[in-house]
Amino acid sequence: MSPKRGDRVTVPPPDDEWDVRFGTSEAVRGWEELCRLALSNTRRCLDTLRSEPRSRSNHERQHRLRGDLATHRHNGRDL
Numbered sequence: 001m002s003p004k005r006g007d008r009v010t011v012p013p014p015d016d017e018w019d020v021r022f023g024t025s026e027a028v029r030g031w032e033e034l035c036r037l038a039l040s041n042t043r044r045c046l047d048t049l050r051s052e053p054r055s056r057s058n059h060e061r062q063h064r065l066r067g068d069l070a071t072h073r074h075n076g077r078d079l
Helices: 025-037 039-051
Strands: none
Touching: 025 039
16 A cells, blocks of 8 residues: 555664654655655665654755645644
């Protein structure tokens, strides 16, 4: 069964890590494409998202999203 909006990106994380879930069906398709094209980089990305999602330690490669992707409304709150 293919993942869909709200599903986990991968297996449940350990207790001390964040649970990464898909926000949209487009995110599912994009993630699967990233896995096909750059599996090791995608894995490193997932590890960072789980352990320290707000980290700015590698600002040469990690940038804040801009435009429509900069915020998202979730449960009535802009995040």
